[in-house]
Amino acid sequence: xxPEHLTIAEAARLIESRELSPVELTESRLDRISRLxxxxxxxxxxxxxDARKEARAAEAEIAAGRYRGPLHGVPIGLKDIYETAGxxxxxxxxxxxxxxxxxxxxxxxxxxAAGAVVVGKLATHEFAFGGPSFDLxxxxxxxxxxxxxxxxxxSSGTGAAVAAGLVxxxxxxxxxxxxxxxxxxxxxxxxxxxxxxxxxxxxxPLGFSLDHAGPMAxxxxxxxxxxxxxxGHDPADPASAKVQIxxxxxxxxxxxxxLRIGLIRHFYERDNEANAATRQAIDAAARKYAExxxxxxxxxxxxxxxxxxxxxxxxxxxxxxxxxxNLKRRFTDYGEIFRDRMALAGLITAADYIQALxxxxxxxxxxxxxxxxxxxxxxxxxxxxxxxxxxxPKFGTLALPSLTMPFNVTGSPAMSVCCGYxxxxxxxxxxxxxxxxxxxxxxxxxxxYEQATEWRNRRPQL
Amino acid sequence: MTxxxxxxxxxxxxxxxxxxxRDECAGAAHYIAELVARLRLPGGRSVAAEPAHVVKxxxx
Numbered sequence: 001x002x003p004e005h006l007t008i009a010e011a012a013r014l015i016e017s018r019e020l021s022p023v024e025l026t027e028s029r030l031d032r033i034s035r036l037x038x039x040x041x042x043x044x045x046x047x048x049x050d051a052r053k054e055a056r057a058a059e060a061e062i063a064a065g066r067y068r069g070p071l072h073g074v075p076i077g078l079k080d081i082y083e084t085a086g087x088x089x090x091x092x093x094x095x096x097x098x099x100x101x102x103x104x105x106x107x108x109x110x111x112x113a114a115g116a117v118v119v120g121k122l123a124t125h126e127f128a129f130g131g132p133s134f135d136l137x138x139x140x141x142x143x144x145x146x147x148x149x150x151x152x153x154x155s156s157g158t159g160a161a162v163a164a165g166l167v168x169x170x171x172x173x174x175x176x177x178x179x180x181x182x183x184x185x186x187x188x189x190x191x192x193x194x195x196x197x198x199x200x201x202x203x204x205p206l207g208f209s210l211d212h213a214g215p216m217a218x219x220x221x222x223x224x225x226x227x228x229x230x231x232g233h234d235p236a237d238p239a240s241a242k243v244q245i246x247x248x249x250x251x252x253x254x255x256x257x258x259l260r261i262g263l264i265r266h267f268y269e270r271d272n273e274a275n276a277a278t279r280q281a282i283d284a285a286a287r288k289y290a291e292x293x294x295x296x297x298x299x300x301x302x303x304x305x306x307x308x309x310x311x312x313x314x315x316x317x318x319x320x321x322x323x324x325x326n327l328k329r330r331f332t333d334y335g336e337i338f339r340d341r342m343a344l345a346g347l348i349t350a351a352d353y354i355q356a357l358x359x360x361x362x363x364x365x366x367x368x369x370x371x372x373x374x375x376x377x378x379x380x381x382x383x384x385x386x387x388x389x390x391x392x393p394k395f396g397t398l399a400l401p402s403l404t405m406p407f408n409v410t411g412s413p414a415m416s417v418c419c420g421y422x423x424x425x426x427x428x429x430x431x432x433x434x435x436x437x438x439x440x441x442x443x444x445x446x447x448x449y450e451q452a453t454e455w456r457n458r459r460p461q462l
Numbered sequence: 463m464t465x466x467x468x469x470x471x472x473x474x475x476x477x478x479x480x481x482x483x484r485d486e487c488a489g490a491a492h493y494i495a496e497l498v499a500r501l502r503l504p505g506g507r508s509v510a511a512e513p514a515h516v517v518k519x520x521x522x
Contacts, residue, residue, distance in 0.1 A: 209515055309500035328476040340483050346475040347463075347494045355501040357513030364514065394486070398493035 002028035005165040005459050008222040012070035015062065022062070022073025026055035026117050029075045033119070033166050036462050039147055041139045042160035044080045044092060046120040051075065054117040061115075070225045070249075072115030077161050077170040080121040081128055081204035082108050082213075091127040091204045094137050094333045095326055105202025106237070107171065107213055107230045114229035119167055123157030128173055128206045129319060130338025131156065132389055140389065143186060144460040145426050149386040152182035154206075158216045159186035163460055169217035169226050175206040175315055176397070177404025179214050180431060183416035185386035187427030187460075189446060190216040191223045192404075194436045195411030196241035198227075199234030207318035209239075210311060210408045219456055220417070220446035224248035227439065243437055251440035252447040257293030259375045259445060261286070261432075264299055268380035271304030272401050275384045281420040281428040282380055288452055289378075289445075299377060301370050301406075302363065308401035310363055311409045313356035316345035337394050344398070360409055367410045376445055377433045379403060381416040385426035404431065413439040417446045418455045427455075463491040 002024055006014075014020035030048050037043050058073035083089045083101035090097045104112065112118070123141040125131025131153045132140035141156040143149040144164040151159045155172030159182030162170050172179035174192040183190025191214050198213040205211055215226030228248050234240040263286055268274040274282075286296050320327070320342055327334070327342055334342070371377060380403050393399065407414035414433040421427055432449075434442040450456050463471075468488045472479050479487065 306500060309497045313497055313501060331478045332480065336483065340479070340487055343472065343475075343477055343479050343483075343487050344490060344494050346477060347471055347491060348498060352498040352501065354513055355498070357515060358507060358511050359501050359503075360514040361512065395490040395493060398490065398497065 006168060007218050008070060008074055008168045008225050009219070011074050011168055012225070015073045016067055018062070022055040022058040022117065023052070025073065026051050026075050026119065029119055029166060036164055037166060039462070040142050040144060040160045040164055042123055042141045042157040042164065042166060043077070043120045044090065044123055044138050044157070045088065047087065047118060051117050051119045058115055058117060068115040071111065071229055073117060074169070075117045075119045075167050076111065077120055077122045077158060077167040078108060078118060079124050079155050079158050079171050079173060081124055081173060082171055083202040084108060084118070084121065087121065089121070089204070092124045092136055092138060093126045093335070095330060097137055101202070103202065106199040106234045108202065110229050110232065116229070122161055122170055125154035125156060126335045126338040127204060127323070128154040128175060128178055130335050130341060132392055133335040133337050136335045142389065143386050144462055145187065145386070146424070148388055149426065150185060150389045150392055152185035152382070152386065154178040155182045155216060159183060159188060162186070162188050162216055162218060164462060165459065169215060169222055172214055172216045173203060173206070174212045174214060174408065175210045176311055176402055176408055179216055180381050180404045180414060180416040183216055184381040184429035185427065187418045188216050188218060189220045189223050189415065189417060189450070190214065191227065191413065191415040191439065191442065192407065193227060193231065193439050194241070194413045196239045197243070197437070197439060198230045199237040199240050201234050201236045205322055207315040209318060210315055212408065220415070220443050220450055221249065221252055223415070224252055224443045241437070246440050248440055248443055252444050254444065255292065256289065256445050256448040259294045260373065261289055261294050261296045262299030262370065262374040262377040263296055264301060264377055264379040266300060267304045267403055268383060272383050272403055274380050277422050278380055278382070278384055278428055282430045285419040285430050285449065286378065288449060292448055292452060299370050299374065301366055304401040304403065304406070307363060307406035307409055310356050310359045311402070311405035312397060313348060313352055314360065317348050317353040317356070320345040320348070340394060341397070364410050367412065371435055375434070375441055379431050381429040381431040385422045385428055407433050412436055413442045415442050415446050417449055420455060421458065463488060463495070
């Protein structure tokens with residue numbers, strides 16, 4: 001009997017020691033999807049036969065002594081903006097519902113090369129921006145902790161599927177918080193790595209200069225395993241960095257004693273006021289880091305609305321440019337939320353965009369200065385637990401400054417870490433952020449916190 | 463932004479926005495004006511303050 005919930009690391013240990021068969025594990029996830037996903041809508045497309053074939057191949061390879069590593073034979077899901085050869089990649093939109101790519105995205109190739117079994121394509125907000133929408137060809141994903149609640153977005157299906165144990169890990173993308181938001185609301189670990197660490201080749205874009213690909217999983221260790229497979233230089237992506245990729249999983253060890261953490265308290269206490277449960281949970285997390293031997297002190301940077309204005313202006317301008325032609329020709333083929341946000345994006349001028357790019361340079365320098373004598377900063381990942389799914393405003397991105405956007409503006413590695421639950425059982429999270437290309441430090445800090453607390457022992461009851 | 467101004471902007475952009483949605487967009491257009499106003503610093507910037515992501519040619 002395969003356990004209902006397994007982390008990637010736990011499954012890998014059992015698969016490597018041949019106590020768990022990739023075929024059994026994959027079948028158990030397909031069974032779980034067929035029993036539970038009717039309530040969650042986390043999958044757009046289940047690739048059952050392909051997954052079985054990949055699982056059998058993994059099993060045969062492992063039996064022959066060719067074990068590839070901790071993703072070998074592990075079922076994962078792909079946000080449906082990651083292109084897959086011969087399998088539709090829709091962006092959860094009518095506009096691209098017949099789009100069948102010829103090749104896998106670079107990062108998908110990497111995950112397959114590591115032996116991952118792709119179980120299916122996961123729901124997203126339309127083109128990673130418009131949602132939750134009820135007027136698209138597929139319904140929006142639901143939060144497994146309470147199906148009346150929002151998953152966060154845009155990597156909504158990944159958030160729901162991983163939390164529910166339908167897959168052990170999945171891919172997300174993050175232009176203004178689309179990995180960290182759903183990770184926070186669904187209680188996952190999700191890292192937006194440094195800009196350029198994972199190739200964006202073959203991933204439908206939202207905002208070229210802000211788009212980050214990354215993993216979402218149950219633990220920081222699982223994120224490290226997935227990031228190891230996904231990271232690496234790709235000459236086909238002009239933003240891809242040529243850097244040495246460290247051993248992220250080995251880097252988890254050693255604890256956090258001596259790390260210097262800055263707490264950006266004004267982001268969630270003044271600029272976008274978080275509720276009491278969130279503030280208390282973050283305070284407790286900061287105290288835990290102090291107990292673990294870190295120094296934690298408050299740090300002040302520009303008000304959140306400055307970071308958000310910069311990032312949102314860039315995101316809207318770049319996404320409008322990407323969709324301009326289809327918006328003119330097929331406006332009502334898009335869902336109402338996406339198209340109306342884009343209609344407003346059309347009001348931004350070229351001068352506004354250039355001012356945002358100039359502001360970006362200033363803000364990057366400002367965070368660098370603030371972090372000169374720090375290793376990490378932490379702040380809220382979201383201002384509250386998940387709200388009801390029918391209470392998400394169409395123009396919410398514009399009305400309140402985003403807590404996650406600052407680190408898209410700077411390209412810094414940033415991660416959501418679960419730090420408790422509300423009285424009604426919904427997850428709470430904080431965000432931990434490192435210097436560019438210090439992704440290993442972020443993962444190590446998240447891992448140390450998870451090991452020192454009990455939050456990873458709780459799963460949604462479905 | 464008035465509804466008439468918004469209608470003119472959408473016409474210039476070539477967007478066929480349904481009538482009902484135009485009223486909502488008109489009600490939210492102030493967010494864009496506020497957003498882009500925050501990008502301008504009081505007193506302005508040096509003319510030499512270049513944007514991020516200026517072109518960088520390969521070395522060698």
